[in-house]
Amino acid sequence: MTVGNPASDPAFAPLRDFRPLLLKAHKILMDAEKDRYEASHGAIATKGDYLRLVLSHEQFSWLRPISQLIVQIDEVLMSKQPQPLERAPELLNQARHLLHDTEIGQVFQDRTQLVARSNPEMAAMAQRMDELMQPYGPQPGNSPT
Numbered sequence: 001m002t003v004g005n006p007a008s009d010p011a012f013a014p015l016r017d018f019r020p021l022l023l024k025a026h027k028i029l030m031d032a033e034k035d036r037y038e039a040s041h042g043a044i045a046t047k048g049d050y051l052r053l054v055l056s057h058e059q060f061s062w063l064r065p066i067s068q069l070i071v072q073i074d075e076v077l078m079s080k081q082p083q084p085l086e087r088a089p090e091l092l093n094q095a096r097h098l099l100h101d102t103e104i105g106q107v108f109q110d111r112t113q114l115v116a117r118s119n120p121e122m123a124a125m126a127q128r129m130d131e132l133m134q135p136y137g138p139q140p141g142n143s144p145t
Contacts, residue, residue, distance in 0.1 A: 005082055021125045025126065062103075066099075
């Protein structure tokens with residue numbers, strides 16, 4: 001097993017590039033879900049109430065596995081110890097599976113497309129995340145124009 005420093009090893013570069021995109025997309029989608037919730041149920045009174053909803057309300061449940069994935073990525077990228085080089089593609093494969101091949105992924109795709117209609121940055125982030133989740137990163141000739 002070959003190991004490397006997640007902060008600097010080129011093998012971890014796609015994961016380092018992917019993480020801030022996923023984090024920002026997650027934040028945008030959390031805000032959109034909060035807006036949807038408040039449109040149906042009224043304003044959320046406090047940050048504590050919002051946190052309780054995020055952690056336990058069914059409407060936010062599809063976001064929880066994405067939150068957990070971000071934590072897993074953070075644990076690898078922020079580790080002070082060398083990490084197996086295989087961890088980067090494993091986590092990107094896990095992301096691809098979660099965000100494309102599952103019921104959560106379908107909701108993620110639907111909500112991302114909905115938000116992207118009014119937020120071009122979201123569309124660009126989604127495209128770049130898809131590129132990074134490819135088995136070997138973006139393929140020649142498939143770069144955005």
